Amino acid sequence: MVATRYKTAFQLYPYARVPAQGNAPVRHPVVIVGGGPVGLALALDLGQKGTPALVLDDHDGAGLGSKAICFAKRTLDIASRLGAGRQMVEKGVVWNVGKVFHADHKIFDFNLQPEVGHRNPAFINLQQPYFEKYLVDAINKAQTAGAPIEIRGRNCVTALENHGAYSTLTVETPDGPYQLEADYLIACDGARSPLRDMMGLSFDGRVFEDNFLIADVHMKADFPTERWFWFDPPFKDAGQSALLHKQPDDIWRIDFQLGWDIDREKELDPDRIRARVDAMLSSQAGHVPDYTLEWTSIYTFQCRRMAKFRHGNVIFAGDSAHQVSPFGARGANSGVQDADNLGWKLDLVLKGLADDSLLDTYAEEREHGADENILNSSRATDFMTPKSDLSKTFRNAVLELANKHAFARPLVNSGRLSVPCNYAGFALFGADALDGGPDLSAPGMTCPDAPHGDGFILDHLGGGFTLLALGCEAQDVVAHGLTAQALNIPAPSEALATRYLGEATRGIFLIRPDQHIVARWNDFDASETAAAIARAIGKAG
């Protein structure tokens, strides 16, 4: 039997018996365990590159409930590369303005609206089940076009035998168990990762002693599409902080910070939750609007990560490898960046174009990303939940000063929102040799978006290696069996020139399949480019 741990919002991949269930174990190059945002994005990326990917999920669709709601531009750019971005942005609630209150006073507001000339907005709010559904839609489309992706629903891994060069998995199904083998096993099975436990690996970090009550309510309200956050909310029983944020389908996310010593069962009583929500909404609307409670839960959180994301041929990605507080939207957004980083490396290794050691750089780069997220998340949490009287004294001093003086506002921390990871200085990155080049396009950074032709530059990057020539010309460069395709743009748009060239009039950029910039130069040089490609796939001498 396969236990049902949660209800699904959408059934996306119903269980279907496969011939392998009655036969000897079949070996697969890549088995991904977990059909969440990370596993699905990775499968889609691999499949589109022609590398077979098998996803095993213990349910048959996207889980219902309160999970990720806030997706960052970087994630949307990755989804766009994979062919699922447009649906997400169309369904999602685009927001730019956030307001931070201390009791009755608005301390400040912020606007995330970046400069114009980007395909995707800074953030959208979208319930995670939709995010997963659009990835599965894209997978179905890719499968029709011949991409070797398979998703097996209600396939629950119950045992793992790691032989070093490959793993044997025992998989429980509604028709009983069967076994299969994986050259590479990718654990995208969430914060409670059963695979991590099966391997006896630890997951250490800090537990934050606080409880947050989530209430997703359905209502027609004319509140603006903004993120409202209160420290010491002025409405009754709201706890130490509160949040109001809009999602699609007239759903509003409300969050109350309740503290550590609470009676969970009592706080989850719908009448008690309604009293809290009534107080909050009436303080804003002047009356209690009609609403229904769609979803409620109480959560605590931790900031922690695995010491190593790679254990031989078993690789961890997303929440199974690292976990942060929700403030800053750094969970799903960093997980999708894991998939983005791992996909092309795994593809090259399986095609024999790169050595297995390239996968070590996945771990190095994404462990760095996780550290960055944990640092930001811990700092935000320490501000929101001061750990000592003194810490609280300073926190309150910041809030009081921020009411009166602009200088204190940058110290107010209700979550620092997810930004793309910068891999500057890591082994795969090369020369920063563009005179006058801006920080935005330095090696290690993700490619900035900018208008190009009828669309955007990011639409032309990724998939393989690209050699972008702005204001000059380059030719395709082949190294170690890989081609960096020249993309010559003799007359770049103004935004393209500003974001990539800065003060320079021309420049050459080597770009990885995950749209990170490897190296940049003043002029095209085939041998330097070839050396940078070698370095970027871990073949530097």
Place this chain on the structure above:
Amino acid sequence: MLNLTPNIPDPDGFYEELIRAHAGLSKEQSDAFNARLILTLANHIGDRAVLTQAFEAAK
């Protein structure tokens, strides 16, 4: 570089003003005042290296 040589022209006057600023405050109010004062001065200094040296010097 953190200045650790005498730099306040009227030391006794400054000290008196500092103590007077706390007059009539409870311990809690005084702590809050000190916190606001530290943050205000730290922002004025602005230089992260100098602030780090000050944390060291105050130990």
